Each structure stands twice: as C-alpha cells, then as structure tokens.
Amino acid sequence: MAYSGPGKLRLIVDSGEVPDEAKAIASNHKPELLEHLRPNCRPHNNPDNYIDTPAQGRPGWIRSTCRVCGCFIGYRPIAGR
Ligand SMILES: [Zn+2]
Incomplete structure (x- = not known):
C-alpha cells in the first residue's frame, strides 16, 4: 500500500487484481492508513x-x-x- 496523493491510497499486489477484501479493509481504515503513510513533514x-x-x-x-x-x-x- 502506498500514499498516492492527498486523500488517496494505492493498493499494490504482486499479480492480478487487488482482492475486494483488501479494498474493503483499506477503505474502512482509510483515515488511519493515510495518517500513517503520509510524509511526516510539514x-x-x-x-x-x-x-x-x-x-x-x-x-x-x-x-x-x-x-x-x-x-x-x-x-x-x-x-x-
Ligand atoms: Zn519534507
């Protein structure tokens, strides 16, 4: 998973499609994930x-x-x- 811009996450998988389950988890926890992945530099x-x-x-x-x-x-x- 990577930060891909303000308010956006990018899910990365080795091959094939991103599983729906992973998408659901990512969208349910989006604010926390963004907080974690965002560059910590004001x-x-x-x-x-x-x-x-x-x-x-x-x-x-x-x-x-x-x-x-x-x-x-x-x-x-x-x-x-
Ligand atoms: Zn910086």
Missing part, C-alpha cells in the same frame, strides 16, 4: 523549502525535493507553477 508543503534541480531527461522540467526531509516532491514545468 515544511514539505511550503515551496520555500523545495530544492529545485533540472529534471534529468526531461527538458523544460524541474525536479523538486524537500530541503527538510529530503523526500522527492514532484516535477513541474520550468515556465509555470
């Missing part, structure tokens, strides 16, 4: 704490990591935000 949400580097192999894009925890945050186009 400064993360502040662009002032982003370290921006040119994205390897993606011309015109910036790769951002968090100055505080070192986590990868995301890619964005150089032009806008």
Whole structure:
C-alpha cells in the first residue's frame, strides 16, 4: 500500500487484481492508513523549502525535493507553477 496523493491510497499486489477484501479493509481504515503513510513533514508543503534541480531527461522540467526531509516532491514545468 502506498500514499498516492492527498486523500488517496494505492493498493499494490504482486499479480492480478487487488482482492475486494483488501479494498474493503483499506477503505474502512482509510483515515488511519493515510495518517500513517503520509510524509511526516510539514515544511514539505511550503515551496520555500523545495530544492529545485533540472529534471534529468526531461527538458523544460524541474525536479523538486524537500530541503527538510529530503523526500522527492514532484516535477513541474520550468515556465509555470
Ligand atoms: Zn519534507
């Protein structure tokens, strides 16, 4: 199971479909699971704490990591935000 964005969980299985039982458990316990999986870093949400580097192999894009925890945050186009 992985965090896949605000309020979203992604269930990962080795092969085939995610069992319905697992989906039910995940949705019944979603708030706790999200709390557990979410990056534990508040400064993360502040662009002032982003370290921006040119994205390897993606011309015109910036790769951002968090100055505080070192986590990868995301890619964005150089032009806008
Ligand atoms: Zn962070």
